[in-house]
């Protein structure tokens with residue numbers, strides 16, 4: 001049996017009055033994928049995401065979630081089954097953190113003890129202090145509020161999570177921490193995640209599957225390293241490459257793939273086993289050595305091996 005995509009957007013066009021926000025878009029997202037939607041402002045990213053929980057209805061084409069046409073399901077039931085986190089967070093200001101997180105479980109009729117246990121679990125998962133449960137949203141920092149927003153989206157353990165710029169309003173350090181949390185949560189829970197982001201680095205770092213939109217169409221769709229490889233389309237490389245697509249590409253390729261049987265010279269820097277080719281290059285540049293070692297490996301990584309990854 002062929003696995004069915006969890007999210008299937010089939011030939012969808014969305015018109016808002018005279019604007020065509022999406023034009024004949026087809027996208028399949030499989031279970032457990034972390035799919036990032038990127039593209040210039042106005043290219044249709046949020047519209048595409050909102051098709052999934054029926055906040056937007058297609059003008060043509062079909063949207064299926066878990067094999068069922070979303071138009072056939074009651075919107076509130078569909079929305080309760082899909083986690084949704086967004087940049088503005090949208091926490092209820094007069095409800096405590098615990099009440100905010102418990103919103104969907106309450107709607108689903110969970111009993112108070114079960115909700116309390118779940119809130120506790122989620123605070124721990126998002127690395128929030130348990131004492132925060134009784135605070136009101138105004139007593140949280142921006143980063144804490146975004147974590148609570150993500151906890152709320154995860155509360156009823158949905159298999160699908162939609163995230164629209166969920167780390168938008170925080171400083172770069174908190175953003176990096178939240179990204180690491182999301183990577184961990186994805187690895188631990190295996191949820192299907194759809195993420196809209198303006199940050200190409202975020203998309204490349206988190207996603208298993210990146211979708212590039214341009215003027216309401218899918219311009220490219222693939223694994224992160226494919227989209228910044230030297231043979232990728234120039235528009236896509238420019239959008240994702242951050243001015244240095246070559247380095248970004250190397251940052252997505254494992255240094256292990258360039259291991260050379262020759263040992264590194266004594267005292268050479270040692271790379272972690274999950275280091276990228278860009279990490280290896282950076283260590284070579286810093287140390288001035290001809291080779292770097294790798295944890296647990298007898299061989300070394302050398303400049304010629306890094307450049308050889310191109311071929």
Ligand SMILES: Nc1ncnc2c1ncn2[C@@H]1O[C@H](COP(=O)(O)OP(=O)(O)OP(=O)(O)O)[C@@H](O)[C@H]1O
Nearest residue numbers: 016019020021039040041042043044045046047048
């Ligand atoms: N409810 C709406 N009514 C009218 N036009 C809309 C509506 N929602 C989106 N649009 C238009 O559809 C197009 C795509 O918008 P969308 O929000 O999907 O883009 P985006 O890629 O998410 O943009 P951004 O990165 O700026 O958030 C834009 O031209 C936008 O103005």
